[in-house]
Amino acid sequence: MLLLIKNADIYAPEPGGQCDLLIGGGVILGMEPNIRVPRKYCEVIDARNLKALPGFIDGHVHIMGGGGEGGFATRTPDLPLTDAIKGGVTTVVGCLGTDGQTRSMAGLLAKAKGLEEEGISTFVYSGSYGLPLRTLMPSLEEDLLFIDKVIGAGEVALSDHRSSQPTFEAFAQVVAMARRGGLLSGKAGIVNVHLGDGPRGLEFLRCILTETELSAAQMLPTHINRNPGLFEEGIAYAKAGGFVDFTTSTLPAYLEDGEIPCAEALRRMLEAGVDPGQITFTSDGQGSLPDWDRNGRLRGISVGRVTSLFPAVRQAVLEEGIPLQTALRVITQNPARILKLRRKGCLAPGMDADIVLVDPHDFEIRTVIAKGCLLMKAGRMQTKGMFE
Ligand SMILES: [Fe+2]
Numbered sequence: 001m002l003l004l005i006k007n008a009d010i011y012a013p014e015p016g017g018q019c020d021l022l023i024g025g026g027v028i029l030g031m032e033p034n035i036r037v038p039r040k041y042c043e044v045i046d047a048r049n050l051k052a053l054p055g056f057i058d059g060h061v062h063i064m065g066g067g068g069e070g071g072f073a074t075r076t077p078d079l080p081l082t083d084a085i086k087g088g089v090t091t092v093v094g095c096l097g098t099d100g101q102t103r104s105m106a107g108l109l110a111k112a113k114g115l116e117e118e119g120i121s122t123f124v125y126s127g128s129y130g131l132p133l134r135t136l137m138p139s140l141e142e143d144l145l146f147i148d149k150v151i152g153a154g155e156v157a158l159s160d161h162r163s164s165q166p167t168f169e170a171f172a173q174v175v176a177m178a179r180r181g182g183l184l185s186g187k188a189g190i191v192n193v194h195l196g197d198g199p200r201g202l203e204f205l206r207c208i209l210t211e212t213e214l215s216a217a218q219m220l221p222t223h224i225n226r227n228p229g230l231f232e233e234g235i236a237y238a239k240a241g242g243f244v245d246f247t248t249s250t251l252p253a254y255l256e257d258g259e260i261p262c263a264e265a266l267r268r269m270l271e272a273g274v275d276p277g278q279i280t281f282t283s284d285g286q287g288s289l290p291d292w293d294r295n296g297r298l299r300g301i302s303v304g305r306v307t308s309l310f311p312a313v314r315q316a317v318l319e320e321g322i323p324l325q326t327a328l329r330v331i332t333q334n335p336a337r338i339l340k341l342r343r344k345g346c347l348a349p350g351m352d353a354d355i356v357l358v359d360p361h362d363f364e365i366r367t368v369i370a371k372g373c374l375l376m377k378a379g380r381m382q383t384k385g386m387f388e
Helices: 081-086 105-118 140-146 168-185 203-211 228-239 252-256 262-271 306-318 324-329 333-338
Strands: 002-011 015-024 027-032 042-046 051-054 056-061 089-094 121-126 150-158 190-195 219-222 244-247 279-282 288-292 298-303 355-358 365-370 373-377
Touching: 002 324, 002 355, 051 324, 056 244, 056 279, 056 306, 056 333, 081 089, 081 105, 081 306, 081 373, 089 105, 089 306, 089 365, 105 121, 121 140, 140 150, 140 168, 150 168, 150 219, 168 190, 168 203, 203 219, 228 244, 228 262, 244 262, 262 279, 262 306, 262 324, 279 306, 279 333, 306 324, 324 333
Parallel strands: 002 042, 002 051, 056 089, 089 121, 121 150, 150 190, 190 219, 219 244, 244 279
Antiparallel strands: 002 015, 015 027, 051 355, 288 298, 355 365, 365 373
16 A cells, blocks of 8 residues: 655755655655555555655664662663654664663664564664673674664763773774674764763874874764763864764763753854754664762662654754754754665655654644554554553
8 A cells, every 4th residue: 555645845854845745565655746646555644734844864773771879779771662752753873872781682683673573673782881882693794784773882981980981992993893894794883882971071082083094974972962061072082073862861860960961062053164964863762861969879760762863853943943854854954864764764766765744833743654654644653652
């Protein structure tokens, strides 16, 4: 059965005017005004007065849960499919974080395959916070070569008390392995780098550019909005050609401590002259959000949500005055290009049919289509995870 979306206001993410979208076999077959197909061959969705956006890409999600940092009881749960649907997230990149011991690459890959069976597109990073990397195959290059879903390494922690305190040489070797594996497999081969609050900040990443033959295209540092100092470093790093990723899941306590809201961070980067193509947002979904008091005691803990991703873009448009087509890029076109997800991130014939229809006034998500299948229709869920 074909799907025909009529009269949508296209943001591909570039504005494309009012068009119809014909979908079949999981891909966009046509995108032009007045597509005509006999009704018996297709389901028609009237999208007049709605904006059609590319399905959102969330490039940093703890899909199998993360290590709580307050003992076993704080280990976080895995990603429910419905959270992805509610958030318009049609592609996720799964990763392990602090806990690379009770969570494994095998489990991460199994969860990614499960979500793929349930309807969304999934990829994974190999490894976790610590070095040396614990990969599934004997090396990162082999993970990239022989496991389709592996697109890079991460999240490798730097400048953080929870990192493995790797030497620069150990970090550079991982970036080099990612480079080689990426070249051989035709994938991004990128290292997703967790930055903590430590004073070394982006030092190792800058050294990669000055001390080695490797390029900034091999690294995607995340949590760049976590404190004002790291954010300022991030501006300089992005202006030198690096990518920067901001985390949308947050707590009021983090913002009080100096974390910069993603929408504001995007505006300030653009005002500073950073190329909008260098910036991405990710949710850190299902990661733990520990709330420590001044004495380092855990006051409480909550869980990051993939549903925080699009509201940050909405806030950038409605409160920071950033054009929709610019703000939208940070969760569509940019991650698709940076992570080399070739059929993702924009609306065009031949691309995967991952589409989100939103209300033009409040930007509420109305309809979600992933790989050509309706997961949410006019605000109503059409499917759910196996055990939801
Ligand atoms: Fe992280």
